[in-house]
Structures are given as structure tokens and as C-alpha cells.
Amino acid sequence: MHWPKDREAIRASYNAQGFVVVKQFCQEQQVQALRKNLDRYISDIVPGLPAMDVFFEDKSDQHQIRQLPRMGLHDPWFHDQLTIGPLPQIAEHLIGCSIVPQDVSYFNKLAEIGEPTPPHQDGFYFHLAPCEALTLWLALDDVDEENGCMHYVAGSHQRGMRNHGRTQVLGFSQGVVDYGSDEDRANEVSACASAGDLVIHDAMIIHRTGANQSSRSRRALGFVYYSSRAETDTAAKAQYHEKLSGELKAEGRI
């Protein structure tokens, strides 16, 4: 499916499954502009970031970036991608009312060492009521089973929030504790993507990614939008952020 030609089919599939893959959302030139600005962000902005806004595989090697949350806060170019143009347009179309752009994050799985992302529901991290939000996950490389594509439990966005517990995965501190039931496994589907494809998911869907077992990179950007109807429990969110930051510092991980 392609945007905007298949806008109604994209919405129908997103509503039914909780995710949808939009092919060639960005053309090669736009993907190159995103990669170029990512490189600029890494060389110019990363050295001055607070500890919770850059996660390294090993903090003694600052070339090995694993995740960059809150890029829109630190850089006007990425803020513009989040707030202007086709990304917020498709987010609004799918959420079905006005939206509040939240965040841009870089998700990297380095060749051969990129770890799996535990099964989780984004809404658990967002602290929203009602939990109306989505992520636009833009592939910057070709992504498949071998280098860490998305796996979704189709339809799980309609089955409520599962219990989450603390994981040891830097950047994904919470995971579904009882993941792996017959229903989970039967409904799990993988979403392979080419560079420039947009993989979209509802904040309630259970999803995970595998390790990067290949010699290829697996880079992606996640753009998050909330519905204007959703209210954030800012106190709970800030409290968790502070607790986690303290724990990660004490463990020497950031």
C-alpha cells in the first residue's frame, strides 16, 4: 500500500490489525537526507546530550550508538520532520482527530551485536488516558528477519494492556511479563521493510524486534504522535524517568 493513494485501505488495515506497512513512503533522496542529518546529529549534537538522551552499547565506546530518544527536542531539523509535512498528516489520518507530535527517536541495531527489543506495548511507557497514540517507524535500511525487523501480535491492540515488568534492555526497560501464550504466537507476524518504508503501529499493540544477526546495519527512526484527546499523567511519567535514570547511573550503564 502507498500513501496517499491507498489512504482508506491503510486506515482499514491499521484499525483491524493494529499495524500497517506503507511502502516507499520516502523516496531514495529523502532517505539520504534523513541519513545525512542523522550523521550530523551524531557528530554535532550527541557529544552535548544529557545521559538519558543517548544510549550506547557500551558507554566507553561512543561510536556504538544504540538509541537516541528526544531528537526533536535537541534539533530543529528533526523537530520539523516530526511536526510538518507527510508524517504528521498520516498520523492524523490514522488517529482520526487532531494530534500532538511527541518525539523522534533513533533505533539502531549494530551489525552482529544489536540486541532484541523485548515484547512491549508503547502505551505502557506513555502513561496516557485514553491510550490513543501511534508510532511511525521509518526504515533507513532494508530490514528483515535476520537484522531485526518488527514482529507484531496482530489484533492485540484491541485486547487491553498486559502486565509489564523491568527488563535489562537499555532503552526498553519494560516488557510484557507473560509474553508467549498460544494466542500471542499464533497471531505474531513479521513486518519486513525496505529503506524508506513506513511501519506504523498503534500504542496498544504488542511488538518486539529480533537481534541483528547479520553483518548489515539496521537503522530506523520512530516518530510518536498522541491524540489530542489523550491526557498524559506527567507526574507518573517523570517519576518513572527519574527512577530509571538513577538505576541506570548506579549500574554504570549511562
Ligand SMILES: O=C(O)CCC(=O)C(=O)O
Ligand atoms: O526498533 C526497535 O527495535 C524497536 C522500536 C519500537 O519498539 C518502537 O518504536 O515502539
